[in-house]
Amino acid sequence: MAVIVPVYDEATGIRPTLEALAGQHDGDFDVVFVDNGSRDGSADVIQAFIAERGLTRWRVIGEPQKGTGAAADTGMRAAIEAGATLLARTDADCLPRADWTAAIRRALTERGLGLVGGELVPRRDEGTSLVTRAVLRGAVHLAEAFGRIRSGNRGSEYLGPYMMAAGCNVGITAELYLAAGGFPRTKIEDLHEDRALVNAVRRLTRAYARRSDVVVYGSSRRVRAWGLKNTLLWYKDHAYRPEHVDIR
Numbered sequence: 001m002a003v004i005v006p007v008y009d010e011a012t013g014i015r016p017t018l019e020a021l022a023g024q025h026d027g028d029f030d031v032v033f034v035d036n037g038s039r040d041g042s043a044d045v046i047q048a049f050i051a052e053r054g055l056t057r058w059r060v061i062g063e064p065q066k067g068t069g070a071a072a073d074t075g076m077r078a079a080i081e082a083g084a085t086l087l088a089r090t091d092a093d094c095l096p097r098a099d100w101t102a103a104i105r106r107a108l109t110e111r112g113l114g115l116v117g118g119e120l121v122p123r124r125d126e127g128t129s130l131v132t133r134a135v136l137r138g139a140v141h142l143a144e145a146f147g148r149i150r151s152g153n154r155g156s157e158y159l160g161p162y163m164m165a166a167g168c169n170v171g172i173t174a175e176l177y178l179a180a181g182g183f184p185r186t187k188i189e190d191l192h193e194d195r196a197l198v199n200a201v202r203r204l205t206r207a208y209a210r211r212s213d214v215v216v217y218g219s220s221r222r223v224r225a226w227g228l229k230n231t232l233l234w235y236k237d238h239a240y241r242p243e244h245v246d247i248r
Helices: 017-023 042-053 069-081 100-108 131-150 174-180 194-200 221-226 227-234
Strands: 002-007 030-035 059-061 086-089 117-121 170-173 208-218
Touching: 002 042, 002 069, 017 042, 017 100, 030 069, 042 059, 042 194, 059 069, 059 170, 069 086, 069 117, 069 194, 086 100, 086 174, 100 117, 100 170, 100 208, 117 194, 170 194, 194 208, 208 221
Parallel strands: 002 030, 002 086, 030 059, 117 208
Antiparallel strands: 086 170, 117 170
16 A cells, blocks of 8 residues: 655644654555645655654655646556555645554455545644534535535436545545546646546446545644635635635
């Protein structure tokens, strides 16, 4: 298994993510961090952590083309080239639960899934209130319900129903990733690459599912910067377009 983490200007905040990955119960995985043109020395921070912990299966590569889709695809393909048959992705501001890699491995092997999406729970260490975190969790499930009836996610070409699989909490087999064409090599402001990958998978197989045991704690920094309403509009086809989309 390989875990892919796109990185852009995360030097000051990535340490908890590194700790969360290093603390996985199932430690039998490689990690590919993809530095997407960071200007703050993010790669140096990661390399220092790798050296400090002696993590010989972790590495940093670069992708100059701007975009979460481009960076994620570069990382996925680098991992496949190195021999990975199971792939997982999270983001540099997220905290995978300690059983995350184990749960993804179980879903993609014992459960026979080709793609798995997990639960996205707001982080508890960012000062966000309990009420706001509850609203955010509800918004995630509401967004998936909306996605099921959205015309762009429906059609005779799809073999199964729409499923939301956030890019920061997704697992997929290398075989299916390549067959589906991978993450579109796009900018975050141009396309939701995670939704595009899910829809590509839906054209190929019904072997995909959401799993409640695949848990990642996600950052609420967009909500703090933009407010809840604008954040939801952003994820609804970029109906809200701020001047700066890369929130740090």
